[in-house]
Every structure is written in C-alpha cells, then in structure tokens.
Amino acid sequence: MQEQLKYLVELQILENKKAQLLRKREETPLKIAALDKEFAALESEYLLKKTEHDHAVQLRRSEEKEIADLEARIRRSRQKEHEVKTNREYHALLKEIQDLQDEIRAREDHVLELMEKSETLSKELKSMAQELDKRRKALEEQKAALQREGDQVEEKIARLEQLQAQVREKLVPLIFNKWNTLSQRYKGVAVAPVSQGVCQMCHLNIPPQRFIELLRDQDILTCPHCHRFIYCPENEAYRAIHENFKDF
Template identity: 35%
Template sequence: MNDIREQIGILVEVQDVEMEINKADRQIQSLENEADALEHAAGEYEDRVSQEKTALDDLRKSYRELESESKINAAQIVKSNEKLRSVKTNKEYQSILKEIEEIRKKNSAIEDQMLERLEAIETAESTLNEKQSELADFLRECKEKKESLLVKAQRERQAVETLNEKKGQVSAKVDSKWIAVLDDVKKKVRGLAVVPVQQAICMGCHLNIPPQLFNELQRFDEIRYCPHCHRIIYWKEQDSE
C-alpha cells in the first residue's frame, strides 16, 4: 500500500475516534447538565415550600400576638369592673364604663382578626401539608433520575477512556508529524479536518477543486489541502468508477 495512502487512512481513523470521543463528551455534558437542572429544580421547590412554611409561622405568630393582646384587654376589663365598686361620683362611674366599653369594642375587633388568622392558618396548614407531600415525592423522583443520569455519565466516561486508549494505539501507527498537522488543521477549520474529494468536490466546503489538484490527489504522493477551506483532502477510488 502506498505510504501516503496508508497515512491518510490512519488520520481518518484517528479523526473518527476523536469524533466518537467528542460525541461521548457532549453526552456526558448533557447528562451532567440534566442532573444539575434536576438539582436546581429540587432546590427551587424546597425554597417555595420553605417560603410557605415561613408564611404559616408568621400567621401563627400574629395569632399569638393578638391572643396575648386580647388577654391583656380582658384583664383590664376585670380591673375596671373592680374599680366600679369603689367609685364615689357618677362622673367617674360613667368614665370607667366608657373605658370598659372601648376595651370591649377593641377586643371584639381583635377576636375577629383572630378568627381570620385561624381560618388562614387552617388553609395554610392544609396547603403546606400537601406541598410537603408533593415535595417529598418530587425529591425522591429527582434523586432517582439524577442517580440514573450519573450512572449513564459514568458509563460514557469509561467509554471515553477506552476511546482514548484506541486513539493512542491508532495514532502510534502514523508519523507523529502528521498528527501535529491534523491538530493544526483542526484548530483552523470547523468540523472535519480530513475529508474526501468526490467528483472533484471537497466534501468539507463542497466547492470544486482545480482539475490539476484532483489529478495530483490520485497519485497519493503527498498530503494535499483544499485551496478553499484548507482541510486535508484525499481521493476516494469510487470517483474512478
């Protein structure tokens, strides 16, 4: 076999292995991104439930404050009633009665607020219990999915290790200078660095190459490049059919 033909064949094989590695790397990244997204979603769900719990705690605190205020007012009414027994003038008597009435009105409004808080607390507790149950199910589902994704990612990493070993074995068959050339071309072009020429058309940029270059390619006497995209190009024998 012509040496250049063989060298190009090995470069194509190296390129094929690199494509498999890149594909596996992208798959690993995709799996890890999906796992991160699940973790993020779980964190957001936990935050929402935590906010609802905080809101419920605030309602309970507000209820306790109202309850405390109501007890203070009730005690004040008791004291005021006791004072009534010792008043000496009608004016003072009427003043205390007015004070008691105002406290009772205030307490009535507080009791209304307490009832509203109790209803809100009951609704919030029911909602929170439901959300906590849903959260537990969601976290369990996220954990299972994440574990599955990470297992798949680990399999892909093992595949990459195997492919890297294969790449090393294949690369060892070709002159190291051509591996350097391949790496240099890869930096300059997008996609494949080694492409065939079919019917005088570069399969990298899909432009026609000059007839003389097409004839020279068929000699396989040196590595040649597309004059348009600067990829390494080679002739495939089916063009002669």
C-alpha cells in the same frame, strides 16, 4: 484504499466521537445544576409559604394574649364599680369597659381571620410538602442516572483515546504531524469528507481532476482550499470504518 488515509479517517472519526462525548460530559454538570435550581425554586416557594403560615400562627397567639390581657383589665375595672362615688366616674368606667370589649371583639375577628388563613396555609403546605418529597426523590433518581451516564461517557472517552493511540502508532510521523497541525488549526477536524465534489468542511468545490483522483482512492489528497485531508465517504471501505465505530 490508501492505507495511511484509512488510518487518518479512523483517527478523525475517533476524534469526532470523542469531541461529542466531551461536549456531553460538559453538559452533565449543567443538567444537574438545572435540576438543583428547579428543585431549589420549589423548595424556596415552600419555605416562603411556611414562613407565612408560621407568622400567621405567631400573630394569632399574640392576639390571643392581648385578648386575655384585655379581659383581665375588664375584670379589674368591674371590681372598681363599688368604689365609684359619682355618676361621672361610673359612666367613665362603663365607657372604659365598653372600649375594652369593642377592642376584644375586633381582635377576636382578627383571630378568626388568622385561624382561617393558617388552616388554609397548613393544607397548602401539606400538599406542597408531598410534592417536594416526590420531586426530591425524582431529583435523586435523575442525578443518579446522569452520574451513571457520565461514568459511561468517561469509559467511552478512555476507550476512544486507547484506540486513537493505536491508530497514531500506525501513521508515519510526517503524516501524523501534519494531521496534528491541522487538528490544532481547525479545532480537532483535520480530515474532511467530500460529497458531490464539495469539501464538507469548507464547503468549496474540489477541482474536477482532483476529485477524479479522490474517487480512485490511491493517494492521500488534501483540499486545495482548507488543506485538510480529504476522502470520499461513499466509498464502501470508509463506510465500513464509520460502521465499526457507530456504537460510540
């Protein structure tokens, strides 16, 4: 195995692992935000239901107050009966009392409807409050788990960067500078595996003679198309490198 190529492969594997972890790190706040959004929707539904319940209770109390006022008016009207002097006045008074009683009955019917509605909403609110509490606890546990996972990701990234620094020190400056240039050009991928004579990054065929040289694994070679460093992953030595970093 060409030693410098070995370091390039190690560096690329570490870079690939780090890129995966960086994407995972970026996903964590998005997952937390999605959990918060889901819980907020449920909480909003609960608050809307509670507002509806409170409005029904307030309206019922208002109707009950109106009924009490109407009953007071009926009592005052009845007290006027002995003051009535004509049949016309007496019938007018009776009609006024009847109208007030009709309005009371209508309002009492409305009060019954509001009572039934508030009782139904109260039961729904109780059930929703229990579900909300359950979901809140689950949310806290999920967020804590994501935070722990995020901390582990940060630790792995830091470890990978340490290993990368160690590998970079082993590379000769000229080769590392080329790796760095290619990495910047190709979004972090400067080394490409070749399988069955095809570069797995640009997906173009490697010329037969160069592929034969690649199999010999004696020189540092590049893809003639994308110019990345290339290696044969089926080689036992490179498979061992991948195996060494499988836990990241």
